Amino acid sequence: MLRALLLVLLLANAGFYAWTQGWLAPLLPPRSDAREPERLAAQLRPELITVLTAGAASAAVAAAASASAPTPEAEPPPVCLEAGPFNEAGAVAAEAMLAQQGVPEGAVVRELVARSYTWGVVMGRFPDRESLRARADELRRLNVRFEELASPPALVPGLRLGNFSDRYGAEAALNALSARGVRGARVAPLPSGTSQQWLRAAQADAELQTRLRSLPPERLGNGFQPCANRPPPPAGG
Numbered sequence: 001m002l003r004a005l006l007l008v009l010l011l012a013n014a015g016f017y018a019w020t021q022g023w024l025a026p027l028l029p030p031r032s033d034a035r036e037p038e039r040l041a042a043q044l045r046p047e048l049i050t051v052l053t054a055g056a057a058s059a060a061v062a063a064a065a066s067a068s069a070p071t072p073e074a075e076p077p078p079v080c081l082e083a084g085p086f087n088e089a090g091a092v093a094a095e096a097m098l099a100q101q102g103v104p105e106g107a108v109v110r111e112l113v114a115r116s117y118t119w120g121v122v123m124g125r126f127p128d129r130e131s132l133r134a135r136a137d138e139l140r141r142l143n144v145r146f147e148e149l150a151s152p153p154a155l156v157p158g159l160r161l162g163n164f165s166d167r168y169g170a171e172a173a174l175n176a177l178s179a180r181g182v183r184g185a186r187v188a189p190l191p192s193g194t195s196q197q198w199l200r201a202a203q204a205d206a207e208l209q210t211r212l213r214s215l216p217p218e219r220l221g222n223g224f225q226p227c228a229n230r231p232p233p234p235a236g237g
Helices: 002-020 036-041 054-068 088-100 129-141 167-179 206-213
Strands: 079-086 109-124 158-164 186-204
Touching: 079 088, 079 206, 088 186, 109 167, 129 158, 158 167, 167 186, 186 206
Parallel strands: none
Antiparallel strands: 079 186, 109 158, 109 186
């Protein structure tokens, strides 16, 4: 009995081994998952597969993650915004409001827009009134007439030694004054007639744009709007 059982087990093991090796293929299907030749035959375009080192694999994963990451939006370029026109009192009040609202100092500057210009022989802008008084005393000793300038802001405090309708007349007067010993004078355009004052932010970034456009427009004319194209003042000598 035991011999018969042992014989059956031996025959079963031999049959199983023959099946796993594919020797019984005509009678029974072989184990496809156990035969390497069949796995190789099932490959699709194996020439495209590259085995990477650990370092190269890490770099490839990092590159793929970077490529799939969302690209940050580019910040919009700065723009020019302005408010106005104002008279002198209105410009001062608007500047005070900008300071109260936390607009950075220097981000918005005052711009004087004149309808017409004359040409003046001027001195200045002086660093302080003491410098202006010293130069005025010098002109008195030379018997040269002058008056203190009230505008434009770029020349105040300053002195005007003459005013002319054209540049050539102003340059001729400057030459005559130089011959009398006057030094430090020059020819410059001076606004005449009615002038307007504007508040301008020439390079307003996204944050400043939002801040300026949120200000109450009733205190700023029509509020801050895109800058208008205006002809520049005549170039001074």
